[in-house]
Amino acid sequence: MSTRRPLTPGAWWRRGAALLTATAVLAALAPAAHAAEPGTGSLAGVIRSAAGTPLAGTAELTGDDGFHTSVRTADDGRYIATGLPIDDYTVRFLPDAVSTEEAPFGYTARYFIDAAFAEGAEPVEVLQGDTEGVDAALRPAGRVGGTITRAADAPQAVVDLVPSDMPLPEDPWYTGIALDEVDADGSFTVDAAPGAYTLAVYVATEDGYDIVALRDVTVQSAVQNPDVAIDLSGGLDVTLIRPGGAPVTGMEVAASAGGGVTHYAVTDGAGTARFTGLTPGTYAISVVAVPDGSPFSVLFVRGMPVVSQRTSDLTSELGDPLGEGWRIEGATITDDGEVLLAPGPVSITLPDSVELDSASFVFSGDDEDQPVRGEFVQNADDSWTATFDPGTRVDRLNLGIRQEFDLGLSAQTIVRVARPVVPHADRLTDDTRQGVVAGASVAVGAAATVSGLAPNEWYFAWWFSSPTAGGWLRADASGALTAPVPAGITAGAHALAFVTTDAALAGWTPITVTAATDGGGDGNGGGNGNAALPARLAESGAPAPWPWAFGAMLLIGAGAMALRRRTV
Structure with missing residues (x-):
């Protein structure tokens, strides 16, 4: 706790050019009627403008131990608070709203000594039986206005002026000093004491507020400062x-x-x-x-x-x-x-x-x-x-x-x-060949040349009797492709079927696979006539296309x- 005694007028002026002053309390401010109660003290003073004009308003006093009270001034700006528990107090001065030639936008609330927030205030110690003098000299406020452009579905926005040397609060309502909710037309007006500020624009979220725009502004006393235009979109x-x-x-x-x-x-x-x-x-x-x-x-x-x-x-x-x-x-x-x-x-x-x-x-x-x-x-x-x-x-x-x-x-x-889906073997009939043609035979390990398919389309090849995957193959511009004989295919009569990418059976052709040592056909021989299906075809399910x-x-x-x- 700081130790202070009542100040004389001369002692105050020796403190320099501070705008909020503590002066010795005149006898008129502490008449006998306000005798101190045991274990208590008093605060008294005057709220004036920087030019010396008395200002009506309220003095709020908050003790470190949580005691809080407020007192109104008289018309001449004088106030006195008695019966205060012994403690250190934060004092805030709130002038009434006025509009005068000296202060067209009124005066701004300040803490002793000339602080925007409680954190910057100087505590005032109230002692047993003493009356501490705490005066205020408030400067005329300046005004900052402007327009916030937002999307039609944008959440509510709040503008807050925060002194440049202070951190930005997470919640703009934490300060409650120089802020304004943005109107439906996007306009806002904020009055503040002269000084350098950060103008912060907050928007409401599910978890609180987000800062979406910042501007550096300087507020001049008693004037309408240049408008600020911000597009939030x-x-x-x-x-x-x-x-x-x-x-x-x-x-x-x-x-x-x-x-x-x-x-x-x-x-x-x-x-x-x-x-x-x-x-x-x-x-x-x-x-x-x-x-x-x-x-x-x-x-x-x-x-x-x-x-x-x-x-x-x-x-x-x-x-x-x-x-x-x-x-x-x-x-x-x-x-x-x-x-x-x-x-x-x-x-x-x-x-x-x-x-x-x-x-x-x-x-x-x-x-x-x-x-x-x-x-x-x-x-x-x-x-x-x-x-x-x-x-x-x-x-x-x-x-x-x-x-x-x-x-x-x-x-x-x-x-x-x-x-790929295996077609039913019983669908491989003369009616479903669809003009697909291959050579009469192809050797194990070689590739059959097949024609009669749609140009440039992809097909999955299945080799029967036991259906064996032959992979995805693409026909060329003439509708022909080469189908390698898969590993495991043995010599004998087979059927080679092709399924389109939309699961339709595009056609099939009978083909004989010969042993590699037989020097059998290369897949380019005849085979255009009707031919019987190989005698044995493996049973296999055929899901829907x-x-x-x-x-x-x-x-x-x-x-x-x-x-x-x-x-x-």
């Missing part, structure tokens, strides 16, 4: 490009921050969809309304930050539906971005990324209630792997991969996939996403 540019940098034009992009509000923009000639006037926050970016027959699949990016007075950029490269370095064991990735799965379990590997915290997957059909879900496991080399059995799912298939990055950013890719995956996935991954901020 932010922007977002989403650029879609193809491998090599060519822009993707005319693609609709959606940006949503939740709450049922979604913004839409279409990519321009540079491949950029521009969003302006967005409320600051975290957005989900999606491209889902892809045209029929489009090579693009859906894109989801969650956690994209939009900052006040900035434009965030997101660039996504199109092409390979898998991110750079991603790998699906045995899958065939076509030039058009199709993902064609191999038979059996699916194993997916993602490369190491410093920003990647976790990854998960969902594999399902369009109308399935119980999809296969799982988490990626990080390997010793920091790559991530997930393996699962797709089961017998053969309807419209989706493989969703979600990556969780640091700073709250996540990216979800959804790829339409196809998986499945579709192939359309689409080049919009890639969001390490090296494919660029985020930067620039001033609007």
